[in-house]
Amino acid sequence: MALSEGAKRKESNMQFVVSKQNLQKELGFVQGVVEKKNTIPVLSNILIESVGENTIRLTGTDLDVTIRCDMDADDISTPGSICVQARKLLEIARLLPDAPVTFKKEDNDWVTVTCDKTRFKMVGVARDAFPEVPSSKSAPTKISAEIIKAFVDRTIFAITQEESRYTLSGAKFILDDTGAKMVTTDGHRLAYVERKGVSKNGSDSIDTLIPRKTLAELTKLTAGYEGEISLGMDGNHIFFEVGPRLLISRMLYGQFPNYDMVMPKNNDKSIKFDGALLNSAIRRVALMADERSHAIRFHLEPNQLVISSQNAEEGEARETIQADYNGEETDIGFNAQYLQDFLNVVGDSAVAFEFKDGNSQAQLRPADAGEYDYKYVVMPMRI
Structure with a gap:
């Protein structure tokens, strides 16, 4: 398994050729964990090294998260390793023409990147400065x-x-x-x-x-x-x-x-909504919610849900949705963004809204049980 596989290190000046598309794609993945500014300068670099006869490995880390990507090389004429600035190399890769890219490590850890008629020369850092990457010896x-x-x-x-x-x-x-x-x-x-x-x-x-x-x-x-x-x-x-x-x-x-202990056990009231319809209504009403609290009010009464918000500096909003509800009138306050986060995931699926009263946590879930048991619990707000 590749989890514990180590890359061979060479002290010689390396040279290899890779495709522009592969280089840009894999750099994009590795760049995600490389810090823009870091108290440890080498962590703004990625490690580039040859592995075997036709694989180039890219590694980036912030010491908490490490990403390592392997890509096929068109040619590895001289194996080796070097560290270069991650962000700058990705910027270069994005703008290179669609042609093979040649990397060459030269004396004093300089690196030349050549593609068609374009040539860059970058400052490199010796591989020994890069942190050791943890490995797993356990069965996967x-x-x-x-x-x-x-x-x-x-x-x-x-x-x-x-x-x-x-x-x-x-x-x-x-x-x-x-x-x-x-x-x-x-x-x-x-x-x-x-x-x-x-x-x-x-x-x-x-x-x-x-x-x-x-x-x-x-x-x-x-x-x-x-x-x-x-x-x-x-x-x-x-x-x-x-x-x-x-x-x-x-x-x-x-x-x-x-x-x-947090999952509600006594939510005896349940209403089914169209997820997309409810999400759209909340988005509109939330336009007038307080910018800090994002508070909106659910007012439940027989056969309908009234969603409202108000902001002393800007105004108020109100929208009514039909609801299959025959219980007593109830007011519940929610953070609109919290509800939207869940509704954005379920899309246009039917949603079950389950609650006990205006002071207890509510639960939302897809109304139709599928492969996943998905539940979302939201604490009410005082409004």
């Missing part, structure tokens, strides 16, 4: 990329943006004999998705906290990928192998909230 666990993509899409928006809330700055991910689940929360809302009967295709179960940045980069790596992802855990790191690309991340440690 495999899971469909489609499941991982579905999980991340349904939960990443509920991860807290507050760096001080360390254990909430990632997703709880569990993969065991019963299936897989992912949970995120920022203390005001909680997203939960589960798929039972998932074969983990490996001997080890996984129960970990994955940082938000890692999930965002994983989303990019899995776009358009339909195979399996190999998962590995070793020490403080989790490994995601997505075809010829590898993402390595430090795991978060700490006590994630008891999400079972």
Whole structure:
């Protein structure tokens, strides 16, 4: 398995040829974890090295997240390795003509990049200055990329943006004999998705906290990928192998909230809405919501839902939606953005809105059960 495969290092001046399209594509993936400004200068670089007879490997890291991409070389006349500025090389690659690109490492770690009639000369850094990349020696666990993509899409928006809330700055991910689940929360809302009967295709179960940045980069790596992802855990790191690309991340440690206690058990009122219709109404009404709180009011009465907002400086808005509801009149305040985050995921699917009263957490979920058990819990606001 490529998780623990090391690249051979050469001290000689390297030279190789790759296609412009492959170079630009793989640089785009690696660039995601390279810091623009860093107290450790080499971390603004990517490591370029030859692996075997016809593979060029690109590696970027911020010490918390590492991305490594392998691409086919048209030719490797001299194997070797060098570090160059990641952002500048990507800018160059984007503007190069559609022709083979020749890299040549010269004396004093200078690097020339030649494509057709264009030539750049870049300052390089010796490979020894680049941090060691962690490796996994554990047996891999495999899971469909489609499941991982579905999980991340349904939960990443509920991860807290507050760096001080360390254990909430990632997703709880569990993969065991019963299936897989992912949970995120920022203390005001909680997203939960589960798929039972998932074969983990490996001997080890996984129960970990994955940082938000890692999930965002994983989303990019899995776009358009339909195979399996190999998962590995070793020490403080989790490994995601997505075809010829590898993402390595430090795991978060700490006590994630008891999400079972947050899930409402007594929401005895349920209304079904068209997800797209509800989303559009909320978007319109939210235009007049307070810019800081994004507060809107749900007023439920027999046969209809009235959504309203007001802003002392700008005005107010109100929209009425038909609803199959025969209970008592109820007012509930919500952060409009929180509702939209969920509704943007479900699209035009029917949505079940479940609640107890105006002071208890509400739950939204797709009305029609599918392969995924998807639930979204939102705390009410005082309005």
